[in-house]
Amino acid sequence: MVGKLTLALDAMGGDAGAPMVVEGAAIAMAEDPDLHIIFYGKEDTVRPLVDAYAALSGKVEIIHTDDVVLAEDRPSHAVRRGRNSSMGMAVRAVCDGTAQVAVSAGNTGALMALAKILLRMIPGIDRPALASLFPTLQGESVMLDLGANVECSEENLVQFALMGAAFARTVLGLERPRVALLNIGSEDLKGNETVKNAGAMLRGTTLPMEFVGFTEGDAIGMGGNDVIVTDGFTGNVALKTAEGTANLISEMLSRAFRASPFSMLGYFLIRKGLKSLETHLDSNNHNGAVFLGLNGLVVKSHGGASAGGFATAIRHAVDMARHDLTNLIAEDLKNFERHSDEPDQDEPAAEAENTAAGVPQ
Amino acid sequence: MVGKLTLALDAMGGDAGAPMVVEGAAIAMAEDPDLHIIFYGKEDTVRPLVDAYAALSGKVEIIHTDDVVLAEDRPSHAVRRGRNSSMGMAVRAVCDGTAQVAVSAGNTGALMALAKILLRMIPGIDRPALASLFPTLQGESVMLDLGANVECSEENLVQFALMGAAFARTVLGLERPRVALLNIGSEDLKGNETVKNAGAMLRGTTLPMEFVGFTEGDAIGMGGNDVIVTDGFTGNVALKTAEGTANLISEMLSRAFRASPFSMLGYFLIRKGLKSLETHLDSNNHNGAVFLGLNGLVVKSHGGASAGGFATAIRHAVDMARHDLTNLIAEDLKNFERHSDEPDQDEPAAEAENTAAGVPQ
Numbered sequence: 001m002v003g004k005l006t007l008a009l010d011a012m013g014g015d016a017g018a019p020m021v022v023e024g025a026a027i028a029m030a031e032d033p034d035l036h037i038i039f040y041g042k043e044d045t046v047r048p049l050v051d052a053y054a055a056l057s058g059k060v061e062i063i064h065t066d067d068v069v070l071a072e073d074r075p076s077h078a079v080r081r082g083r084n085s086s087m088g089m090a091v092r093a094v095c096d097g098t099a100q101v102a103v104s105a106g107n108t109g110a111l112m113a114l115a116k117i118l119l120r121m122i123p124g125i126d127r128p129a130l131a132s133l134f135p136t137l138q139g140e141s142v143m144l145d146l147g148a149n150v151e152c153s154e155e156n157l158v159q160f161a162l163m164g165a166a167f168a169r170t171v172l173g174l175e176r177p178r179v180a181l182l183n184i185g186s187e188d189l190k191g192n193e194t195v196k197n198a199g200a201m202l203r204g205t206t207l208p209m210e211f212v213g214f215t216e217g218d219a220i221g222m223g224g225n226d227v228i229v230t231d232g233f234t235g236n237v238a239l240k241t242a243e244g245t246a247n248l249i250s251e252m253l254s255r256a257f258r259a260s261p262f263s264m265l266g267y268f269l270i271r272k273g274l275k276s277l278e279t280h281l282d283s284n285n286h287n288g289a290v291f292l293g294l295n296g297l298v299v300k301s302h303g304g305a306s307a308g309g310f311a312t313a314i315r316h317a318v319d320m321a322r323h324d325l326t327n328l329i330a331e332d333l334k335n336f337e338r339h340s341d342e343p344d345q346d347e348p349a350a351e352a353e354n355t356a357a358g359v360p361q
Numbered sequence: 362m363v364g365k366l367t368l369a370l371d372a373m374g375g376d377a378g379a380p381m382v383v384e385g386a387a388i389a390m391a392e393d394p395d396l397h398i399i400f401y402g403k404e405d406t407v408r409p410l411v412d413a414y415a416a417l418s419g420k421v422e423i424i425h426t427d428d429v430v431l432a433e434d435r436p437s438h439a440v441r442r443g444r445n446s447s448m449g450m451a452v453r454a455v456c457d458g459t460a461q462v463a464v465s466a467g468n469t470g471a472l473m474a475l476a477k478i479l480l481r482m483i484p485g486i487d488r489p490a491l492a493s494l495f496p497t498l499q500g501e502s503v504m505l506d507l508g509a510n511v512e513c514s515e516e517n518l519v520q521f522a523l524m525g526a527a528f529a530r531t532v533l534g535l536e537r538p539r540v541a542l543l544n545i546g547s548e549d550l551k552g553n554e555t556v557k558n559a560g561a562m563l564r565g566t567t568l569p570m571e572f573v574g575f576t577e578g579d580a581i582g583m584g585g586n587d588v589i590v591t592d593g594f595t596g597n598v599a600l601k602t603a604e605g606t607a608n609l610i611s612e613m614l615s616r617a618f619r620a621s622p623f624s625m626l627g628y629f630l631i632r633k634g635l636k637s638l639e640t641h642l643d644s645n646n647h648n649g650a651v652f653l654g655l656n657g658l659v660v661k662s663h664g665g666a667s668a669g670g671f672a673t674a675i676r677h678a679v680d681m682a683r684h685d686l687t688n689l690i691a692e693d694l695k696n697f698e699r700h701s702d703e704p705d706q707d708e709p710a711a712e713a714e715n716t717a718a719g720v721p722q
Contacts, residue, residue, distance in 0.1 A: 137609050147545050150553040184508050184597040192511040192594060217601030221609035230598075233553060236545040237595050238602045240578030245606040248498050248582035252641070253614075256634025266630030273617025273624050280613070 004034055005100050005321055007314065008093035011041030012068045012086040013106025015304050018045050021105065024301075024310025025060070026053035031311075032318065038099060040065050040089040065089050069110045071303070078110030079117055087111060091118050094296040100321040103288075103313055105301035112148055115291050115298040122326065124333045125293035127152075129160045130232070130300070131167055132289035133316075134239065135280050136223025142168050142177075143220070143228040146289060147236035157181065157198035157229055162332050163292040164227035165209035170323035171316055174226055176208055180215035182230035182238065190214065194231075207332055246281055284309030288316040292329065297321055365395055366682055368675065369451040369460035372402030373429045374467025376665050379406050382466065385662075385671025386421070387414035392672075393679065399460060401426050401447040426450050430471045432664070439471030440478055448472060452479050455657040461682040464649075464674055466662035473509055476652050476659040483687065485694045486654035488513075490521045491593070491661070492528055493650035494677075495600065496641050497584025503529050503538075504581070506593040507600055507650060513592035518542065518559035523693050524653040525588035526570035531684035532677055537569055538587035541576035543595060551575065555592075568693055607642055645670030649677040653690065658682055 009025060011018045018041060029035050037056070039046050043064040050056045067085035069078050082088045087106050093099040095118045104111050108130075116128060131144035144164045149156060161179050168177035181199055183191040191214065202211045215225055217238060230238065257267040267274075279285060287309040289300045297320050301313035370386060372379050379402060390396050398417070400407050404425040411417045428446035430439050443449045448467050454460040456479045465472050469491075477489060492505035505525045510517060522540050529538035542560055544552040552575065563572045576586055578599060591599065618628040628635075640646060648670040650661045658681050662674035 137612060150545065182598060184511065184594055184601075217598040217603075218605035218608070220602055221605040233545055234595055234598050237543060237578040237591075237599050241581055241599045241602045242578075242606045244579035244582040245603045246610060247579070249607060249610050249638070249642070251498060252638045253635075256631060256638055259631075259634045263631040263634050266627040269627030269630070270617060270620075270624040273620045274614075277610070277613045277617055281610070 004036060005318060006036040006038065006093075006098065007317060007321075008038050008040060008090040008099035008102040009314075010087045010090040010102070010104035010106055011039040011046045011062075012065075013104040013303070014301065014310070015105075016306075018042075018049055020305070020307050020310055022046065022049040022053065022056070023307035024305075024314060026055045027307060027311035028314035028318075029059070030055040031315075035314075035318065037061070038063060038090075038093060040086040040093070041068075042066070042086075063089060069107050069114075071107050073107055073110055075109040075113035078107065079113045082110060082114060083118075088114050088118075091115050091296075091298060094298065095119055101297035101299060101317040103299045103301060103310075103317050105303055105305055105310060105313075108147075108289075108300055108303075111298065111300055112291060115294055115296075119294040119296040119298070122293055122295055122330050122333065124337065125159050125163070125329070127156055127159075128291045128293035129156075129163060130289050131164055131292050132239070133171070133286040134220075134242065135286055136221055138223030140172065140286060141220070141223055141226055141228060142172070143230070143235055143239060144292065145230065145232040145235050146239055147232045148291070149232040151233070152194065152231035154194050154197035154201060157194065157231070158201045158336075159293065159333070161198070161202055161209075161211070161227065161229045162207060162336055163329050164229055165207065166325060166328045166332055167290065167292060167320070168226045169208065170325050170328065171319045172226060176210050177226035178210045178212050178224070179227040179229060180212045180219075180225040182220075182228050182234060183214035183216065185214065185216065198229075205336065207336055243283070285312060288313030290316070290320065292325075295326060297326060365397060366462075366679060367397040367399065367454075367460040368678060368682075369399050369401060369454035369463040370675075371448045371451040371463070371465035371467055372400040372407045372423075373426075373447040374465040374664070375662065375671070376466075377667075379403075379410055381666065381668050381671055383407065383410040383414065383417070384668035385666075385675060387416045388668060388672035389675040389679075390420070391416040392676075396675075396679065398422070399424060399451075399454060401450040401454070402429075403427070403447075424450060430468050432468050434468055434471055436470040436474035439468065440474045443471060443475060444479075449475050449479075452476050452657075452659060455659065456480055462658040462660060462678040464660045464662060464671075464678050466664055466666055466671060466674075469508075469650075469661055469664075472659065472661055473652060476655055476657075480655040480657040480659070483654055483656055483691050483694065485698065486520050486524070486690070488517055488520075489652045489654035490517075490524060491650050492525055492653050493600070494532070494647040495581075495603070496647055497582055499584030501533065501647060502581070502584055502587055502589060503533070504589040504591070504596055504600060505653065506591065506596050508593045508597035509652070510593040512594070513555065515555050515558035515562060518555065518590055518592070519562045519697075520654065520694070522559070522563055522570070522572070522588065522590045523568060523697055524690050525590055526568065527686060527689045527693055528651065528653060528681070529587045530569065531686050531689065532680045533587060535587055537571050539571045539573050539585070540588040540590060541573045541580075541586040543581075543589050543591035543599065544575035544577065546575065546577065559590075566697065568697055604644070646673060649674030651677070651681065653686075656687060658687060
């Protein structure tokens with residue numbers, strides 16, 4: 001799918017609301033004039049904002065909605081009452097084929113619930129996962145699940161691996177992404193049964209990915225793996241712990257810089273290098289979590305994103321839609337299931353090798 | 362317990378082995394001459410090292426052991442064959458009352474298995490937990506479990522909270538440590554059933570701690586809580602992710618500093634502030650994980666610790682032994698159980714309030 005692409009944007013989501021969303025759209029559209037954008041939101045708020053940008057004026061649609069999903073609304077409330085909200089209408093646009101992808105910076109739980117109930121799962125996927133990019137020493141990696149599922153089975157993890165690899169192929173442009181399962185040791189014996197069984201199911205996969213086995217929390221930031229797969233509880237804690245540690249160090253650094261006139265001069269001399277570090281770690285440059293596994297694409301921008309951050313989320317959304325990520329996942333799933341049904345010829349040999357290498361217990 | 366205290370040190374553990382252990386002991390003993398130290402290890406290796414330090418020479422015992430637990434040994438192997446190793450003998454010294462606490466920088470899994478089988482659990486504690494201090498913006502906090510238990514029940518988490526609070530009272534010297542459960546949201550509704558049930562069990566505790574409810578990964582580094590309670594899988598991932606993020610930023614900073622002559626000069630001007638940041642984040646200054654819940658104290662030093670780091674582990678071990686942490690935990694457990702058996706008078710009132718405040722679903 002190249003050329004014309006329609007995006008449904010929830011104009012009312014995010015801490016900064018419509019001004020941020022419209023400015024973000026203007027940035028994205030200036031770069032990619034082939035986009036067609038539909039804003040869902042309060043027309044009297046959105047119209048004057050749109051008219052202020054030459055890149056948008058006269059080139060986008062605004063569909064008026066009275067309702068807005070609030071940050072404090074429960075997912076169940078959004079599902080019952082939010083279908084005509086700006087968020088609900090944006091998701092419904094993907095559902096009925098009006099748009100190829102929806103983007104919202106609103107309430108995550110509500111967006112997830114609406115997307116799940118309106119779009120439903122790709123056949124063969126049991127649960128959707130929330131995936132996002134994050135900065136590493138080597139660039140960017142994908143991690144999933146980030147909190148959509150607090151408890152996961154081994155089948156869920158295998159499906160996440162498959163979906164994460166498809167995401168890395170489209171958004172990171174990798175042919176054979178390296179996929180790892182997050183664990184508390186890199187040896188096959190470590191971890192809980194779920195992770196060990198998922199590892200066994202992924203070993204020897206013929207899908208376009210390289211399954212590298214287990215990885216640990218301290219390796220995430222090094223970027224040696226392109227896709228990190230874990231359950232939603234662990235993934236959420238890991239991502240937030242990384243953010244918290246970065247904030248801790250940044251606060252301590254800024255105290256160190258302010259400590260004396262010498263250190264202030266020192267800061268002045270290295271500020272260019274620090275700026276590029278800051279840019280790399282800034283979540284606005286990796287913005288846009290996606291719900292993978294649904295019959296349609298929905299991207300969640302960070303609620304506190306800047307207009308530039310929202311534009312990044314739009315770019316990811318466009319990448320996924322142009323590569324038809326939904327069908328890519330469905331295809332991979334079929335291939336994986338076909339392969340899993342075949343008897344595995346390597347099994348007995350691998351077992352013999354393990355026994356030979358094992359020390360007597 | 363004040364005054365004379367006997368420590369059993371595994372002289373052969375750690376990446377750097379006996380020279381690091383003996384130097385660490387010399388640092389600790391120079392500060393605290395009331396300590397009595399027994400080294401377990403190969404006498405011909407340890408003796409000349411001991412003789413090189415005035416603080417130790419003629420003042421410590423060396424008990425010769427032929428066997429050593431290796432870094433790659435499985436826990437089951439250590440349990441069957443490691444009882445006469447330097448590590449096994451150090452733990453046995455605690456077991457038979459020869460020493461009040463054992464310290465080893467050796468194989469964590471082996472030490473855990475030996476400690477568990479030789480010392481056994483405090484009655485009422487189902488599983489031991491691995492606890493450690495880590496640096497925050499406000500100083501230090503305790504986190505547990507860090508990997509001893511990959512799967513935990515709500516009762517396990519409650520016991521960890523109680524043990525972590527007792528640890529914070531002894532090692533951090535806090536009267537009423539703030540204890541939080543790690544979760545993926547701070548609202549009562551978020552998270553898995555285990556965490557929610559553990560929260561319900563801890564609310565309204567009369568133990569000397571303040572249970573503050575749920576906390577998230579990004580709050581760990583801020584230091585608002587003194588004790589962070591989680592299962593061993595999540596705790597291990599969180600701690601390692603924090604380490605990995607710190608390493609990532611440190612590597613990127615050092616690249617920024619080397620970028621140009623200006624930035625190198627800048628680095629020179631702020632190096633004092635950076636040094637104090639580095640000191641605060643250096644794991645050697647927070648070294649010493651402890652297995653809580655056993656009938657005796659065993660401290661695990663980081664395998665890669667410096668002599669200074671090993672001395673920190675000894676200091677924590679001494680604190681715990683002087684405060685008789687094992688009995689403190691046993692007492693708290695009795696008080697908690699006594700309180701839990703009483704009917705809770707506040708329950709109906711609290712329930713009515715929840716209903717009144719709840720929006721219709």
